Amino acid sequence: MxxxxxxxxxxxxxxxxxxxxxxxxxxxxxxxxxVVVSSASGVRAVxxxxxxxxxxxxxxxxxxxxxxxEYDDLLAEQLARKGISQSDGLVVLAGFDRxxxxxxxxxxxxxxxxxxxxxxxxxxxxxxxxxAVEYGVKVSxxxxxxxxxxxxxxxxxxxxxxxxxDDDDEESLSERILRAEHEALPxxxxxxxxxxxxxxxxxxxxx
Amino acid sequence: MxxxxxxxxxxxxxxxxxxxxxxxxxxxxxxxxxVVVSSASGVRAVxxxxxxxxxxxxxxxxxxxxxxxEYDDLLAEQLARKGISQSDGLVVLAGFDRxxxxxxxxxxxxxxxxxxxxxxxxxxxxxxxxxAVEYGVKVSxxxxxxxxxxxxxxxxxxxxxxxxxDDDDEESLSERILRAEHEALPxxxxxxxxxxxxxxxxxxxxx
Numbered sequence: 001m002x003x004x005x006x007x008x009x010x011x012x013x014x015x016x017x018x019x020x021x022x023x024x025x026x027x028x029x030x031x032x033x034x035v036v037v038s039s040a041s042g043v044r045a046v047x048x049x050x051x052x053x054x055x056x057x058x059x060x061x062x063x064x065x066x067x068x069x070e071y072d073d074l075l076a077e078q079l080a081r082k083g084i085s086q087s088d089g090l091v092v093l094a095g096f097d098r099x100x101x102x103x104x105x106x107x108x109x110x111x112x113x114x115x116x117x118x119x120x121x122x123x124x125x126x127x128x129x130x131x132a133v134e135y136g137v138k139v140s141x142x143x144x145x146x147x148x149x150x151x152x153x154x155x156x157x158x159x160x161x162x163x164x165x166d167d168d169d170e171e172s173l174s175e176r177i178l179r180a181e182h183e184a185l186p187x188x189x190x191x192x193x194x195x196x197x198x199x200x201x202x203x204x205x206x207x
Numbered sequence: 208m209x210x211x212x213x214x215x216x217x218x219x220x221x222x223x224x225x226x227x228x229x230x231x232x233x234x235x236x237x238x239x240x241x242v243v244v245s246s247a248s249g250v251r252a253v254x255x256x257x258x259x260x261x262x263x264x265x266x267x268x269x270x271x272x273x274x275x276x277e278y279d280d281l282l283a284e285q286l287a288r289k290g291i292s293q294s295d296g297l298v299v300l301a302g303f304d305r306x307x308x309x310x311x312x313x314x315x316x317x318x319x320x321x322x323x324x325x326x327x328x329x330x331x332x333x334x335x336x337x338x339a340v341e342y343g344v345k346v347s348x349x350x351x352x353x354x355x356x357x358x359x360x361x362x363x364x365x366x367x368x369x370x371x372x373d374d375d376d377e378e379s380l381s382e383r384i385l386r387a388e389h390e391a392l393p394x395x396x397x398x399x400x401x402x403x404x405x406x407x408x409x410x411x412x413x414x
Contacts, residue, residue: 119346122329136410138366139326141346159346161368166412203343205373 003031003193004089006079008096009038013045014178015094015115015185020052022186031193034082034089037075039098055082061098072104086111090192093147094185102149110199112147113192115185117177119143119159124152129177130170140164140173142181144188146199155204157188157197210238210400211296213286215303216245220252221385222301222322222392227259229393238400241289241296244282246305262289268305279311293318297399300354301392309356317406319354320399322392324384326350326366331359336384337377347371347380349388351395353406362411364395364404 007016016036022028036049041058049056057078061071076085083089086107093100093114105112118128120143123135132140141161148154160180164173191197196207214223223243229235243256246268256263264285268278283292290296293314300307300321312319325335327350330342339347348368355361367387371380398404403414 119326119329120344121342122326134409135328136363136408137327138350138363139348139368141368156343156345159344161346161348166410201343202341203373 004034004083005031005092005189006035006037006082006084006089007033007049007092007094008075009036009043009045009049009094010040010097011043011045011095013043013048013095015181016045017048018182019092019094019186019189020048020054022190024052028186028190028193031090031189034084035079037078039096045095068099068101069103071098072101075100076104076107084111090189092185092189099151100147105147105149109148110146113144113157113188114147114152114154115181115188116143116145116152117174117181119161120145120152120156127170129174132164133168133170133173138164140177142177142184144184146204155199155202157191157204158184160184211241211290212238212299212396213242213244213289213291213296214240214256214299214301215282216243216250216252216256216301217247217304218250218252218302220250220255220302222388223252224255225389226299226301226393226396227255227261229397231259235393235397235400238297238396241291242286244285246303252302275306275308276310278305279308282307283311283314291318297396299392299396306358307354312354312356316355317353320351320364320395321354321359321361322388322395323350323352323359324381324388326368327352327359327363334377336381339371340375340377340380345371347384349384349391351391353411362406362409364398364411365391367391 033054036054036056038046038058039061041060046056091112119141123131139161143159144157146154162176162180198205240261243261243263245253245265248265248267253263298315298319326348330338346368350366351364353361369383369387405412
């Protein structure tokens with residue numbers, strides 16, 4: 001049975017596209033995207049999913065007006081319908097703009113990964129690229145990590161460095177980091193799908 | 208007149224050696240190491256300096272028993288004798304194990320640089336390589352930066368990334384980062400010596 005992946009999105013879905021493209025071209029094997037859940041309606045990510053023939057669920061946070069707990073429960077239920085649970089499957093945050101509660105995160109511990117647009121532990125939280133530009137670093141990048149309840153603090157699966165140029169602004173740096181994300185996230189998924197990731201405390205070892 | 212550089216050391220002096228070697232081979236131009244000040248006697252860095260015919264001053268912190276202010280004043284005096292002051296020259300911290308007081312740092316503002324064995328702002332302070340291994344990052348590196356009173360927080364001149372391997376320990380990662388330091392520190396000095404560094408708030412622009 002292939003690994004069932006649920007991808008959570010909120011925006012243009014370029015990382016989703018990179019994942020689907022990697023599956024289509026055999027760079028990710030033994031896995032399929034079984035459902036895409038979007039926290040917003042009318043976003044490009046939903047179109048990307050449909051173009052690849054993937055089932056989509058829109059849980060529009062703005063109109064649903066649910067508590068975090070209720071939203072997270074609904075999300076877990078939608079994932080479970082596609083075989084993604086605490087014992088099976090993988091949940092990938094690909095530009096998902098909601099903070100997930102500790103209940104959801106703990107339930108999916110070891111099966112929930114995120115890509116962050118900085119070399120963690122530098123520049124946690126929102127607007128990581130802007131933080132990097134304002135700090136004046138010369139190297140930034142992206143981090144794929146397991147999600148834990150503490151934001152952007154989970155065990156790191158892989159990181160890719162990119163140069164920060166003297167004339168970069170938030171937008172130009174974001175674009176360069178995004179290209180690194182499009183490589184890193186599918187690579188991390190492939191490592192997970194082939195069972196090569198071993199978590200040892202804070203360190204992730206690739207078998 | 209060439210730029211007069213004072214290099215402050217405390218240990219094996221491999222970064223000092225990289226600087227002297229870069230000058231000898233023309234990778235740093237228009238600059239000379241005019242004095243090496245060591246905070247400890249009997250260290251290899253002093254032998255390195257002598258081998259290159261550079262004047263050395265040992266200000267042995269352990270035996271001098273001076274206050275920080277007194278030590279820093281003595282250090283500034285020794286540098287001044289070689290033409291390194293708040294208006295001339297460059298002070299390079301190359302594995303110097305003492306924290307310099309705010310008075311010294313502010314006096315040499317814009318003329319005092321350090322190399323730190325991590326991609327700042329990650330892993331400030333002591334044992335940066337051990338911090339990186341324990342955190343489980345997959346990319347680390349080194350940072351050459353101007354020194355400000357806040358430790359490891361000054362404007363960044365350049366950074367070089369290195370891979371962290373799954374089987375790295377503090378020692379093996381330190382060696383890999385040190386090789387990056389040996390490239391980065393001479394490059395930064397050459398940028399300074401040729402007047403190409405412009406500090407704009409937190410950002411350093413290379414002209």
